[in-house]
Every structure is written in structure tokens, then in C-alpha cells.
Amino acid sequence: MSLEFLPGPPENTMTDDQKPDPLFVLGVPRSGTTLLRVMLAGHPRLFSPPEMVLAPFENMAQRREKLEERFWEKGGLRRTLMELTGASIEEAKIQEDSLGSMTIPEVYHWLQVQLGGRLLVDKCPHLAAEPEALDRLAAWFPNARWLWIVRHPGSVIRSLENMPMAEVMLQGYGGDARMIWTQGNLNFRDFLKKIPADRQLMLRYEDIVANPEGPMRAFCDRFGLPFAEGMTTPYEGEKMREGPKGARAVGDPNMAGRGRIDPELATAWLEGFDVRTLSGETRSLAAELGYDLSKLGLPPVASVDEALQKLWESSGKLLAELKMPQDIDAVEARRFLLRVTALAIDTWVEWADPELPHFEHSEGTTRKTFGDNPDADYLRAPVRMGPGRVYRVRGHIPPGTTYVGILLYRRGGVVGNRLRDIDFVKENGDFEVLVSTEPQDVEGAAFLKADGDETAVMIRQYYSDRTLQVPIRVQIERVGASGVPAPLDARELARGIERARKQVEVTFKRTLDTWKMASAMALNRFMTIDAETLFPTPDNRYQACWYRFGRDQVMLVRGRLPKGRYVAFTLYNAWLESLDYQHRLVHRNQSKLQLQGEEVEICLAHHDPGHPNWLDTAGHLAGYLVVRTLLPEEDETPPFTIQVMYEKEWEAEKLRRGEKAATIAQ
Secondary structure, eight states: OOOTTSOSSOOSOOOGGGOOOOEEEEOOTTSSHHHHHHHHTTSTTEEOOSOOOOTTOSBHHHHHHHHHHSGGGSHHHHHHHHHHHOOOHHHHHHHHHHTTTSBHHHHHHHHHHHHTTSEEEEEOGGGGGOHHHHHHHHHHOTTOEEEEEEOOHHHHHHHHHTSTTHHHHTTTSOSOHHHHHHHHHHHHHHHHTTSOGGGEEEEEHHHHHHOTHHHHHHHHHHHTOOOOGGGGOTTSSOTTSOOOTTSOOOSOTTGGGOOSOOGGGGTTTGGGOOGGGOOHHHHHHHHHTTOOGGGOOOOHHHHHHHHHHHHHHHHHHHHHTOOOSSHHHHHHHHHHHHHHHHHHHIIIIISOOSSSOOOEEOOOSSOOOSSOOTTEEEEEEEOOOOTTOEEEEEEEOOTTOOEEEEEEEEGGGOEEEEEEHHHHBOTTSEEEEEEESSOOOOTTOEEEEOOSOEEEEEEEEEOSOTTTOOOOEEEEEETTOOSSOOOOOHHHHHHHHHHHHHHHHHHHHHHHHHHHHHHHHOBTSOEEOOGGGGOOOTTEEEEEEEEEOOTTEEEEEEEEOOOSSEEEEEEEOTTSOBOOTTTSOOEEEGGGOOEETTEEEEEEESSOOSOTTEEEOTTOSEEEEEEEEESOSSSSOOOEEEEEEEHHHHHHHHHHHHHHHHHHHO
16 A cells, blocks of 8 residues: 555644554564664654554553553653654653543544654554554554564574663563564564555565665555665664653664664674574474574584583593492592592683783692692693793792792693703892793793693792791783783683593593502502603602501501602592691601601501601591602612501500610610
């Protein structure tokens, strides 16, 4: 049906049969109704105001009552009145009040009279949830025109989910964002089946933003209007996109800030959309409306979900394969799995930015892997080496510090190049180290060569007595990096989680394999550990035995104390975690050992046996005893002998020693 019958000049003397029925714009929220409304406002024969929120009601009294709850929607009609009559905001409010006794059809007719030769366009997304109101409008206005805009369900759903104050703004639409798109468009589709084809048109949002002229020409052709160029430039001119407080346009709040139609809006929301969340009904309707959902890939966040699922599955498999003879080992296995998972997540997710690295403690009282040393701080920072990339490590080492070493770890945990304190510390304790694949000639700075595949730099500080010695000060920076971290990226997060999963698997399996070997080959006897497999301090020499003795027994370890900068004896569980050194005597270094000349005797027992060098097994009948010698001064570590005896035998031995000591003293 053509609109050519509309009179030309505006008049206020139109008879009822001359009042044309409105053109209604249909669309679910966030489907582009505001953009379409403003584009139609660019046609001189149309009057296309903001949402007046008239269509859902039968009379103005109902509207007034509802808008007391939804006060932010009052502005559309007021802005319309200001445009039509030149009224101020206060005058528009008075005019709105004067319409209070009218029915909705009467208000539409009144508005049309004010328009003279222009046709009233009304867009109201509320109609998506009001099928009864659609039928009323069709009955009131049998010659009305209907323009239905549809948009990809993914774009609408994502936009709705990210809409500010969505829980308030979308009250009354029913259901979540998926239901709003599906049910609203079903309501429009079923309603328009009752409307003659020449009085309706469906446009796709994606077509509008990709090529505005094409859809606008289709609209004009369908309804008998000449094409107007102004319809393709919605951001030129005011077009009631804004308004004063109390009469602000209702609709897309971003409308006032844009300067042009952006074709990228067609797919802007789709990257984060997960098509797997749609019901069969939604998929069917989307296909009917011309949207092929099979073309959509999974959103980036799906890669995070997949990585998390693989992490949980790996943990389950590790536990399923676990068979430990002692209950305490089995319980500690579960705790160990939790601890290494937390450490791996921190390492590859929380502390993983090689552009803005910082040192974090990778070991501690509740995070222990591969034979941690209670007397050491392990400071780790991420790096990514390559041509032109340089890292600067600098700080201060206090006087009397036992040891500080800087070590690079390569991909796969392979030990890389290193420096020890005597290589880089100045006389005043300050230091600066440059890490790069190319030589760095900076006065006063040491150089640590990287091979190119390094992932981390580790600083180890050893203490002989934590009560007297203080931590070093240290910081790291990538030379030339900006000080702002990149926004969180789903794919990068997924990669971090996958790296964490692999670290958990490697740590758990390698620790378990070490236990299987040690418990079979080193039972109550010492052997040198191939420490390269356990991320060692390369300046250390390690000896370990897998001890096992009964509840009523003790174990004595005797030998000459090794010569080195630092020597310590430490007890570990099956998972190479040091035992609880916060509350128990499970570790002694050379400063806390009583010696007989150069000879030392260590006593392992389940409770205090009265031995000066007692190590508390903390409820473990079996575990590791590790001797570490830092910077050994001998080619080989002197051997140790082991004797297991019953507590009664030890009591007798202790008595004999006491008597011998008394005799010597006399």
C-alpha cells in the first residue's frame, strides 16, 4: 500500500478518515531498532521519534502507572512533544499530563494530527513480550505498516548479557537473553503471518550496517516512498538522538556517541558467542530467519573451558593410577596434587607475563616440589628470550649472606646457564645482571647468556640462620617494555592453563617415578641423586637414602661432615616435600649440628630420643633423607653408614655413652 495519499503541508484540521495509521518498527531489544529508527528519521516524509512506550498499553492511565516503575522510559514521549510543538521540557511534561485521560489510539491520532503530512513511526521493543498488544494495534490500526528488524541471535544475546543494568532494563521481557531473542521473534513472526505482505517488511541488521542504501531502498519500494539519501546518514543532524534530563531518548545509549554506521557492528558481538548454548527451537528459528549458525566457530572462552576440563581430567587420571602402600603417603599425594596445581596455575597464569616480569616465591611452607630446601628462598620470574630482548636483574645482597645464585631454565625445565654470587656481586653488595642472547657490554653489569628458549630466571638464596640473615632485595625488568599489562585474552589464558596442566603431570609423574626408584634401590643406604631431573641448585651435590624403620625403632646416620659452603640434612615425604619444618625438627644445617671433631651423627626417630641431632619423622615410617652440600670442596662426598636399632637398644646405647663420657671427664 502506497503512502502517496499523505497530504503535503502540515495541518491540524485533518479528519479521522485522513489520519493515516502509524508505521510500527518491531524488533527484540538490542536488535538495532534504535539505529533503524534514526535512519527512518532521515526521510522528510516520516516522523520517527524515540521510544514513546505507548504501544503496550490501552490507555494513558495504564502507561503512567507502569512508568512510575520504569521512570527512565518517560523521556521518549516528552522528547517527541518538544520536537513537535517547540515546547520546553517543563511544558512538555504539562502536555504529557494533558494526555492522561486519553486512550492509546486517541494519542496516536493526536500525534498524527500534529504531524500534518508526515507519517508517524513508532518503535517499541516491549512489543516483543506483548503479543496481545500486537493484536490490539492491528485492530486499532487496520492499515498500519510493520517493519520487522532481525539480528543474529548471537549478537543480540551477547549484547543483552553485557548491557549495563540489564537485570533492571529487561524486566518484563521474561527469561534470559536466549529466551528474549527466541520468544520475541516468534511472537513477531506469528503475528505478521496475519498481516498482508504489502504492509510488512523484514530487514536484517547485518544487511543494514553492511550496505545501508540497499535495505533503505527496499523499505521505500515496499511502502511507496521515494528514496531519501538522508536515511543512510543517521548520525548527521540531531534526529532526537539526545535530549535534556527528563526527556532523554530511550534506546541504545551508544547512539549519541557514534559518528557513522560501522560495518563491523554486524559481527562485533559474535566472537564471544557460544552456539552450543542455544536450544533446538532457537536454532530452527535462526535458520528460518536466514542465519546459518553452523558457520560460527566456538568463542575464545571455549578454549578456556576445554583447557580447564583437560586439567581436571588429568588430575583424575593421576589419582586413578596412584598406588601408595602407606596411608599417609596416599593422603599427602592428594595434597601434593592440590599444591602443584596451585603452583602451576600461578606460574603459567598469574605470574606468566614475560613483558612485565616480577619475582615470586615458587616454593614455601605449603608449596614444595623436587626436594625444596627449608633454608632457601626460590625467587622465579618469567622471561621470553630472543633477538633484541634483554632483561635487567638488579638488587642488593646483605653482608653475611650464605649464597645467592642466578639460574636460567630452558623450555621443558632444562637447566640453562647460571651465575653464582662471586660472579656478579660488587663489594658493597649491589649487583646488576643483564640476560640476553647477545653479549651486553654495560659498565658495572654482569652478563648471563641465554640460549633463546628460556622461560624463567630463578634466584636462590641460602640461609645458615634465618633469624640473623635477611633476604636480598631484587627486581627484574624487560628493557624497553611498557608498564601496562595487556588485557586478559581468552586464548592466552587457555594456553597458560594447558602449560599448567603439563607441569602438573610432569611434576607428579617425575616425583612418583623417583619414589619408585629410590624406595627400591636406596632403602636405608645412600646414593647420589641424578639431580638434573629434579630442577636442582647446580652448585649442590646431593646424596639421598630412602629410609624405613618401625614405630619402635630409631635410625642413626654416621659419617664425616662434607666440606662445603653449606651442608644440610633434610627429611622429605614420598613426594619430595620437606616435612613440616615450621613446627618440627625435620632439618638441620651445619650451624645447628653437634659434631665430634669432623664426625657427625644424625638420629631419625618418631619422637624425641634425647639425641642432640634428632630429626623428627613427623609420623612417617618411611621417606627420604637428603644431604646437600653446596659448593663442595672435595671431589667425592664422604660415605655415611646407617644403623637401625630398637628404642630399647638406643636407650642402652645412650646410657653407655653417658657412662663413657663421665669416665673420660674424670
